[in-house]
Amino acid sequence: MRGIRITVCIVCIAFMLLPLSGCGQDNAIPTAAPASSEPAATTGPAPETAEPPATPSEAADAPATEELASSPESTKRMPFILPTVLPDEVAIYIGNALYTVVPFDTPDVIIVDQGDGRVNEITLDGEKVYMSHSTCEGQDCTQQEPITPENYQDRLVLLNYILCLPNQVTVEYIPEREE
C-alpha cells in the first residue's frame, strides 16, 4: 500500500512539474530570441540576405517582400542557433583516402592521376557531376548516370556515388546540409 502511495505521489509531482518545464521552454524562446536574432542575422543567413538587394533592382519586388516577411518567422523558429547551410560539394577519394573536395556548382574538370597509368577525369558542369574519362578496362564508371541534386537519392544502385573499382576512385556527391 505504501509503495503504491509513493508511486502515485511521484507521478502527481511529475505531472505538476511537466507543464512547468514546458513553460520554462516557452519562456526561454522569446527572451532568448531578440538577443540572438540580431547577431545571427548578420552571420547566419548572410548569403541569402545578400541576394534581395540585387533582385529588386532587376525586376521582382514580390519575392523580396516575401523573404522579408518570412525572415522574422525563421528567426523565431530557430531561436538559439541559426544553422549555417553548407553548400553541396563533391568529394573524390582514392581508395579510402580523401583526394580533394570541390564545390559542386563551379564548373571544373578534375584529373586524378595516380602516377601508375591510372587516370580518371571527373567533370563538374555546375548542374551535374560525372566521370568523363577513365583508363580502366570495363569503363563502367563512365557509363554510370551523372549525379545531380535531384537524382542523388534515387539514382540507380549507387545513389550519390560514382565508383571506378579498377582504379579505386570514388566520387561522392555531398548534398547541401546544415552544420
Add this chain to the structure above:
Amino acid sequence: MTAAKRVAQFGILTSLALVLGWTERFIPVAQGIPGIKLGLGNTILLYAIYMMDAKSSVLLMLLKVLVTGFFLSNIGGMLYSLAGGVLSLAAMLLVKKLLGNRLPRIGIIIVSVFGAVFHNIGQLSVAFFTVLYRAVLVYTPPLLVSGLIMGVLTGVVAKYTLRALKYYDDRPAKKKENPDA
C-alpha cells in the same frame, strides 16, 4: 575417363566459361554498375559440381579465374574474381552436400543462388578494402538482391542444360551398344 579426354573436357569448359563471360558484356542488365550481371559463367561451375567431382570443380574455377583474368580484365579484376570464385564455390559445394538428394527438382537452383550471392559477397569484401567503404555499403543490398535474382536465372539455365547434357551423354552409349550387339 582417359587423361586426354579429361584435358579436352577441361579445355572445352574453360573456353566456354571465357566465351560466356565475354558474351555477358552484351547483355546489359544494369548499365555501368559493376557486379550486376547474369553470371552465366557459373553454369560451368554448376556443371562441374554436378557432373564431375569437387576437385575438378576447384581446378576449373581456378582455370576460369586465370583465363578470364588474362583475357577480359587485369590483375585487379582477377583478385575480385578469385575472391568471388573461391567463396561461391565453397558455398555451392557446402549447400550441395547439405542438400544431398533432397529437393531434386530445385536443388541446383538453390545451389546456384547460394553461389551467386556468395560470389557477390566475395567481391564486395575485396571492394570494401580497396575503395571507399561507405560507397560499398550503399552498394551491398542491391548487389545481394541481384545475386538472388541472377542466381535463380542461372540455376534454371543450368538445370535444363544439365538435363539436355545427360540426355546426350546417354545417347552415344546406346549407339555404341547397338553395333556390338
